[in-house]
Amino acid sequence: MPLGEFELIASYFSRPVRRAVLGGGDDCALIAPTAGMQLAVTSDMLVEGRHFLSTVSPDSLGHKALAVNLSDLAACGARPLAFTLALSLPRASEAFLGPFAQGLYALADLHDVELVGGDTTAGPLTICITAFGEVEPGQALRRDGARVGDELWVSHPAGGGLGDARLALEVFRDRIRLSSDDFALARRAMERPSPRVALGRALRGIARSAIDLSDGLVGDLGHILERSNVGARLNLAALPRSTMLAAQDPGLQRLCLLHGGDDYELLFSAPPARCEAVGRAAAEAGVAVTRIGEIESMPGLRLVESDGAVTAPSSTTGFDHFRDGLGES
């Protein structure tokens, strides 16, 4: 006989809160925001087969469900405070809930963010996390602040780059093969992204616009361009990539770099005069950043190929979970 809903919640998700006034178990959680700070709020829903594969370990899934939300807070320059978890799962399985909670709490602890409440129910495996952070008024990084002349930057792992998560997806889709070591690396990029919270905080007052890369570089940059009413050019040769990705077919590299999805790095713009400040912010946050292009007045996106030719991207939309579910070809 399965555990009841209430017992299930109690056994896995009822760690006492330290900072919140009141945690899970009441009708609402109560949080006391720092006076004068603005509240940043983000909500992401992850559906099996669309946002994660059934092969993902519950531990990694717990990590990733929180990571994608912390990545949104990072893109705003907000300091994470708390989150709620709404979880629909086919049955109350301890084999799932134990490691799922472990992965979730490990990342929460790393960023000193508290689970303050939520909901659990039976249904298709679906995870909805809503995360809250705080940011000083006027200091939030937004999508609409890019200005002509800004340099475009992207964060990435030292020695690594964009697109490795997509590479793993291509293996799962049986379109390419990787050595087992490379596959482990790519799979880790896909399943265990590191939200760039410290970088987002360090970029307040330096970056003029920012977004986190969840749907692919071209699509997400498109949001900045549209909101800021500007255009941009991207230098393809400058896009940071891992040794593993650099060894792949050029067409596949291009797909992974420009339309990969699931990178969870920060894409941001800053005035050229703040170039050194960007470098200091990245060093302070312990993450690598690379300059990949610039903001221009002409609308649209131009790609500078390695031979200097300027082309248009083949698709201007990002990864679309309606068209491009993970399980589809």
Add this chain to the structure above:
Amino acid sequence: MPLGEFELIASYFSRPVRRAVLGGGDDCALIAPTAGMQLAVTSDMLVEGRHFLSTVSPDSLGHKALAVNLSDLAACGARPLAFTLALSLPRASEAFLGPFAQGLYALADLHDVELVGGDTTAGPLTICITAFGEVEPGQALRRDGARVGDELWVSHPAGGGLGDARLALEVFRDRIRLSSDDFALARRAMERPSPRVALGRALRGIARSAIDLSDGLVGDLGHILERSNVGARLNLAALPRSTMLAAQDPGLQRLCLLHGGDDYELLFSAPPARCEAVGRAAAEAGVAVTRIGEIESMPGLRLVESDGAVTAPSSTTGFDHFRDGLGES
């Protein structure tokens, strides 16, 4: 060809925000809470076949998805501010999204609460709303404040009562029949609950404990008793019920009143000396309240039958969405 994810969000859920600093369309929404207020947060996930039937109109579903969250804010005495919406749906259907958004926004407008962001994806029909409100420090109504001697109260529609939503469910399950007029009434109770936000606000400083009735009176009262470390007795004859429910078989009445679920009324306790203040709060909020029992020191729940006999409830747990999905018998 279905609309893309981004266009879908833009077309139905991107009304400009009035009070929030920044609404949907960026990585995070930005809210400026009133200085010194605490933030109340609640999150509910609704799954088709568990929390609503496939026969529900999209308009009513939009209403109910927000109503259940506002009901949680009401039970805390919080003033609603904003909410996020995460929506998984099988396909981007305008026939669904139009009326769904209409039902959602109509209730949002009624309570002056803003949709500030969220997520939309393909998948099984699942709705996750996270709602935020604010409440003065120390004024939140909680589950753990009931004291021995408190009177127990429940809100209800004037001339109506608890259990009508469950009555509708019994019709859908083909266990009973109602006249078409009665079925329309019961179905409305099930699909269009009115969150008691004004009553929750008016009860600050009067009620000592409160909870909203989502899982049935016995189960939800059990949460107050457990958290407050007290017991209670309920006067069965006093439980408010509609003429329609009062005409049913006594066993069915008992089931609907005690274990119905989906009432979304407020159950609260207050000292006998505040009896008149409770009445004034209810009048101010335009909702009926009825005294149904009292808090006692002896742990557990006792039911006073109409003949004066004292019994124990047949089940001490509420509606459990793992055991008791709507579609199951």
